[in-house]
Amino acid sequence: MSREPSRSLRATGRATLADVARLAEVSPMTASRALRGERSVDPALAQRVHDAVLKLGYQPDPAARALASRRSSHVVVLIPSLTNLLFVDLLEAAQDSLRAAGFQTLIGITHYDAGEEEQLVREHLLHRPAGVLLTGLEQTRATRREIAAQSLPCVTMMENASAAEDCSVGFSQVEAAAAMTRHLLQRGRRRIAFAAAQLDARTLQRLEGWRRAMAAAGRHDARLEWRDAAASSVGLGARMFEQILAAKPPVDAIFFCNDDLAHGALLAALRLGIEVPQRVAVAGFNDLPESAYTVPTLTTVRTPRAEVGRRAAEMLLARIRGQALETPHLDLGFELVVRESS
């Protein structure tokens, strides 16, 4: 005398597509089509399906969908680190857009390592994601091959890819660094050091931008290049500042490859009693919130990372839906933020 004799013993208690179809008096296939918004469904039937969905509180089962269609509702997002606020902003913006479109984000941290990135892609592709968002353009060939083998939509973030590449949203790291260097030159600085840590691709592009601007002004000197492969941190910035100021040809400005290092430098300057910007100007990159409050406040480059995340997600969603992209490579620009330190 059960009310639903057709339910199996393993039933989960949730309404299924079959329940919806029964209530709407259509076949499961028509219900399935109406649900996914396929155009080829009679409006009257589609309405009955939607009424039934509401009445039953029906929610499609993602696992069943994934198994039948061989595509899950996941999107893989790979970033180098969560310790750098830059990537947190990027990730949150991307995830917000993806979530609003009904996709779940599978987040992976690569630790700036193309090998780890490859491993993460391999692991995550087992879940047959609908798309992939990657940071930068330094993927291994195996990474690209695996993504291509599944014909997976993929968008890269943070850099401007050449037209040959797939899709990208970013800005010119080279140009941004060159612009900051020109600003320092215009302020009368002549011996401008460039201090780089981590030495990932984007950092090296900033180094290149500094080089070009210095060379164009006839001021390039290899002794002004400071590189440290260690991860960026306030502590490292402090150490690099001391090191650079203690070194031979004196500098009148230091352009750090990111704000974290610059914060450490400003703190070291305070401890050492070295006046910024009088004796040495300091500049950073990214414009973290704290940079408006340091002593002195920090001159830096404002990068559109949240916008990059949002636009990259939107571009990926368009590609997942099979829409044509009018602009597969988006340059979102940057902005110089001149404050007290320069």
Place this chain on the structure above:
Amino acid sequence: MSREPSRSLRATGRATLADVARLAEVSPMTASRALRGERSVDPALAQRVHDAVLKLGYQPDPAARALASRRSSHVVVLIPSLTNLLFVDLLEAAQDSLRAAGFQTLIGITHYDAGEEEQLVREHLLHRPAGVLLTGLEQTRATRREIAAQSLPCVTMMENASAAEDCSVGFSQVEAAAAMTRHLLQRGRRRIAFAAAQLDARTLQRLEGWRRAMAAAGRHDARLEWRDAAASSVGLGARMFEQILAAKPPVDAIFFCNDDLAHGALLAALRLGIEVPQRVAVAGFNDLPESAYTVPTLTTVRTPRAEVGRRAAEMLLARIRGQALETPHLDLGFELVVRESS
């Protein structure tokens, strides 16, 4: 003349359990059991299955598994924010442990809002996760009900739950704040303000710890309590510092509910020319990396957030495997870090 006539047209090219079973000359069921390490399989057969797995490079399909077993290999991890490094450390440690055990993390940001948390739980439970990791103990009744309805293993992080609760890994926020307050009292400070932002549950527990220690010393004064519901930031810390120093009964110490606020306070002190700790001591909470480099370096409480994330993940994994927990409530303690600012 196809080499694999049994393959359907929709085949994905990946080896399936059926392929493994065929090669190992066992039934798919035995292959399935061997794969999951069930004990009830003849060792010789299990060996043949594992050989076949290696030979075919077989990887189980997570969607098929989830559909058949009604449990996915996802674990939901909900944290209030990624902007606070505290939660980044927590998340990364948890995710590392979960990933090593073969689980994928589904991350949700609650923005310190129990309603958003409820919505995230609801969304994520559609994926039938294997377990849930939550921050704090302030879940709505609906959140708890939904988790209980699926009999989902769940571990809460960062606070010590009462024995009545499910499972928890954390430390006493009250005791940690009281310990810091006692330290300041021992250093001879008498009018110790407490400055709180965000006003989430853990912040209020720290406020309570400060209250108890002040009351125990006969020094409690409600005018020393400063609360601002805005999100913590360096800028807010700077503003609160100025506000507190400009207010009526002068203070000789300020205990900020976290390091971010304290960093802002130290920067404001530098700008205003107020000597720390001579005129006013400053303390924070969490011990962010930067706190060892501020001017002056910051006295703070070191919290074991990475350890909390790791142990919470391990506890959850044990519960997912149905193992009994010897200690369902883990207190990981804290550590006072006394530096120049106090």
Place this chain on the structure above:
DNA sequence: CTGAAAGCGCTTACAG
């Protein structure tokens, strides 16, 4: 300890 049968809840691929 092992396996044949049935089913998880959808969508693909056809046919009409």
Place this chain on the structure above:
DNA sequence: CTGAAAGCGCTTACAG
């Protein structure tokens, strides 16, 4: 525009 059939790749629930 609609639907019956088959199947996605596993595991549950039985039976032996």
